[in-house]
Amino acid sequence: MPVSSRAPARVQLAACAGTVAFLPYIAMKQLWAWGGTFAGTSNEEMLASSRRNGASGMWLILESWGLDPTVLLAALGVFLRWTLPLTGRRVPRWLPLTPALIGAAALAPYGVLGTVYCTLATTGVVTMRAGDFHSSQDALSAGWIGMTAFAVYGVALAVAARSYWRRTVTC
Numbered sequence: 001m002p003v004s005s006r007a008p009a010r011v012q013l014a015a016c017a018g019t020v021a022f023l024p025y026i027a028m029k030q031l032w033a034w035g036g037t038f039a040g041t042s043n044e045e046m047l048a049s050s051r052r053n054g055a056s057g058m059w060l061i062l063e064s065w066g067l068d069p070t071v072l073l074a075a076l077g078v079f080l081r082w083t084l085p086l087t088g089r090r091v092p093r094w095l096p097l098t099p100a101l102i103g104a105a106a107l108a109p110y111g112v113l114g115t116v117y118c119t120l121a122t123t124g125v126v127t128m129r130a131g132d133f134h135s136s137q138d139a140l141s142a143g144w145i146g147m148t149a150f151a152v153y154g155v156a157l158a159v160a161a162r163s164y165w166r167r168t169v170t171c
Contacts, residue, residue: 039141100160109154111152115151118147
């Protein structure tokens with residue numbers, strides 16, 4: 001198991017950006033989980049939407065306890081993103097890289113394309129469907145928060161994973 005050096009400052013800056021980008025998303029989701037309303041949609045409406053869309057029993061239990069599962073996953077992801085740039089300990093290389101590469105490959109394109117779509121909807125080029133929200137504008141508000149978080153997080157995770165990969169290569 002190779003020992004990695006500390007990540008360069010620009011990689012640590014990317015990790016900071018990814019963390020900060022998730023704060024509005026976490027606030028929005030926790031507001032719903034704690035019974036509040038955001039973008040015109042209440043906690044009860046979000047739970048009904050989760051049920052209608054086939055959420056698992058565990059997902060619904062966590063939400064009923066005031067714990068949004070995506071917030072828990074975001075916290076886990078933020079932890080992972082910080083372990084990649086800052087680690088200097090001996091760990092099997094695949095242990096942090098596997099979830100980092102899967103996460104980056106899934107979230108960066110989803111977030112970037114979603115942000116492009118939100119931009120097109122904001123400028124009136126396309127129409128944002130209301131979906132589970134009361135209006136297209138409400139959906140767009142939540143969309144901007146979510147897509148920005150996923151885009152910045154996904155890119156930051158890719159940067160951190162690449163840096164970790166390069167720093168742990170054995171010759």
